[in-house]
Amino acid sequence: KGTADDPYQIYTGSQLAYLAQTTNNGTSYSGEYFKLMCDIVLNDTSDWEAWEKIAPKNSWTAIGTSFECSFQGTFDGDGHTVSGIYIDTVYNAQGLFGFANNATIKNVEVKRSYIKGGSDVGSIVGYNNSGTAGKIFTSTIMSIMESQENIGGKEML
Numbered sequence: 413k414g415t416a417d418d419p420y421q422i423y424t425g426s427q428l429a430y431l432a433q434t435t436n437n438g439t440s441y442s443g444e445y446f447k448l449m450c451d452i453v454l455n456d457t458s459d460w461e462a463w464e465k466i467a468p469k470n471s472w473t474a475i476g477t478s479f480e481c482s483f484q485g486t487f488d489g490d491g492h493t494v495s496g497i498y499i500d501t502v503y504n505a506q507g508l509f510g511f512a513n514n515a516t517i518k519n520v521e522v523k524r525s526y527i528k529g530g531s532d533v534g535s536i537v538g539y540n541n542s543g544t545a546g547k548i549f550t551s552t553i554m555s556i557m558e559s560q561e562n563i564g565g566k567e568m569l
Contacts, residue, residue: 419445419488425454425470428494432475440513441485448492448520455496457524463498464526472497474510474538482511482541489520497525497535504530505538513541 414420422428428448435441455468476483487509499506506529508522509515522535532539 414441414444414446416445416486419447419486421447421449422452423449425452428452428454428475429473432473435475435483436473436477436481438481440481441483442514444485446485446487448487448489448494451493451495453496454494455498457496460496460524460526463500464528467500468496468498470496470498472499472508474499474506474508476509476511476513477503477505479511479513479541482513483509483515483517484513486516486518487520488518491519493521493523495523495525497522497527499527499529501528502530505532506530507534507536507538509537511539511541512537515540 422431431441431446454472455470459466460468494508497508505511506527508520509517517537520536525535527533527535529538
């Protein structure tokens with residue numbers, strides 16, 4: 413498991429949160445593969461445009477909260493969507509993924525989400541330090557992002 417031919421499969425928000433938790437506890441997943449198997453809804457998105465004033469039930473902690481705890485694997489969204497991400501913090505590098513380092517993140521959309529952070533805020537990745545070793549291939553629509561600097565994320569080449 414976790415190989416290109418047999419990736420870890422993510423079906424639920426809880427499984428996606430587990431990836432965030434383990435990455436944020438120091439597992440980089442370097443050389444390992446993940447595949448999103450269906451659309452994931454983290455919050456009821458019927459009133460997502462009001463989340464700036466009224467927070468939804470669940471908050472999201474980005475996958476990778478620092479350089480030391482960054483995601484370094486391959487994440488294939490397989491054309492699926494993650495919606496209902498809610499982040500309201502002063503910390504930098506916010507998004508579905510906070511810090512990506514030599515990672516490949518592809519084929520995933522983030523919709524109907526509210527993501528606010530200090531700087532380096534993006535819907536897919538806040539801070540991408542993947543250079544030529546990894547790539548971010550994504551499309552993103554219908555999200556509200558707020559940042560003091562580098563909205564849309566920051567990429568280091």
